[in-house]
Amino acid sequence: MVGTNCIYINEGSFGYNKSGKDVVVLKNINLEFCIGDFIGVVGLNGSGKSTLLKSLCGLLPLLSGDVFIKQKLLSDFTNNQLSKQVSIVLTEKIGGFNLTVFDAVAAGQLPYTNLFNKLDAHHLEIINHAINVCGLTTHRNKLLSELSDGLFQKTMIAKCLAQQTLIMLLDEPSAYLDYGSKHELFKLLKTFSEENKKCILLSSHDLNFILKYCNKVLLIQGGNAQLIKTQAAIGNPVFTELSGGYL
Numbered sequence: 654m655v656g657t658n659c660i661y662i663n664e665g666s667f668g669y670n671k672s673g674k675d676v677v678v679l680k681n682i683n684l685e686f687c688i689g690d691f692i693g694v695v696g697l698n699g700s701g702k703s704t705l706l707k708s709l710c711g712l713l714p715l716l717s718g719d720v721f722i723k724q725k726l727l728s729d730f731t732n733n734q735l736s737k738q739v740s741i742v743l744t745e746k747i748g749g750f751n752l753t754v755f756d757a758v759a760a761g762q763l764p765y766t767n768l769f770n771k772l773d774a775h776h777l778e779i780i781n782h783a784i785n786v787c788g789l790t791t792h793r794n795k796l797l798s799e800l801s802d803g804l805f806q807k808t809m810i811a812k813c814l815a816q817q818t819l820i821m822l823l824d825e826p827s828a829y830l831d832y833g834s835k836h837e838l839f840k841l842l843k844t845f846s847e848e849n850k851k852c853i854l855l856s857s858h859d860l861n862f863i864l865k866y867c868n869k870v871l872l873i874q875g876g877n878a879q880l881i882k883t884q885a886a887i888g889n890p891v892f893t894e895l896s897g898g899y900l
C-alpha cells in the first residue's frame with residue numbers, strides 16, 4: 654500500500670570498521686521510507702550517500718542501531734530473502750565478461766530459480782517484461798561492453814526490475830548520461846515508484862532532475878540525514894548549500 658513504510662531506520666549509524674575501530678560516516682539516523690517514494694539522495698562527494706545505500710542492502714554491516722525492511726530486522730534476512738526485497742545498482746560498471754543485455758537482466762531472476770539456476774517460462778516472462786519496459790527490446794542480444802552509458806544504466810535497472818524487489822537503490826545512475834537519457838532514466842523510475850508501488854532511493858548530483866521527478870529529497874550533510882518533501886527543497890538552507898548556493 655502506498656505510504657506504508659518499507660524501510661525504517663532507528664538510531665542507525667553507518668560507516669566502516671578499520672582495524673577494529675569504527676569510522677562513523679552517518680550517526681544516529683532516524684528515517685523511514687515508504688512504498689511509492691522516489692527519493693533523491695543528495696550530498697557532497699564523500700558525505701556518505703554510497704555508504705547509506707550499501708548498508709541498506711546488507712553490503713556493509715550496520716555500526717549500531719536498527720534497520721527494518723518491511724518491519725523485519727535487516728540482520729534477520731538471509732541473503733536470498735534480502736535479494737527478493739532490495740536491489741541495488743552500484744556506480745562501478747560491471748564488465749569483463751561476455752554478458753549480453755539478456756544475461757544481465759536474467760541475473761535478476763536468479764534468487765527465484767532452483768539450485769541449477771534453470772529459467773522456466775515464468776522466469777523468462779518476467780525477464781522479457783523487464784527488458785521491454787526499459788526500452789531494451791532491440792538491444793537484448795548486445796554485449797554489455799557495446800552499450801552506451803544510457804543503455805547500460807537501463808540494463809541495470811531492468812535487472813532490478815527482474816529481481817522484483819519492493820526497494821530499489823541506485824548509486825549515481827545518471828552520472829555519465831546525456832541530457833535526454835537523464836530525463837528518460839528519471840521518468841522511468843518515477844513510473845516504477847508510482848505504478849509498480851516501489852520505494853526507490855537514487856543518489857545524484859543532478860539536482861534539477863531530482864526537483865522535477867522525485868517526491869522526496871534526502872539531504873546528507875555533516876553525518877546527518879534529513880528527509881524532506883521535494884516541494885520544500887527550494888528554500889531549505891541545507892539544500893541551498895548543497896547546490897552551492899545556486900538553487
Ligand code: ADP
Nearest residue numbers: 669676678696697698699700701702703704705
Ligand atoms: P558519497 O557516496 O557521498 O560520495 P561515500 O559513502 O562513498 O560518499 O563515502 C563516505 C565516507 O566514507 C568518505 O569519507 C569515504 O572516504 C569513506 N569511505 C568510503 N569507502 C570506504 C571504505 N571502504 N573504507 C573506509 N572508508 C570509506
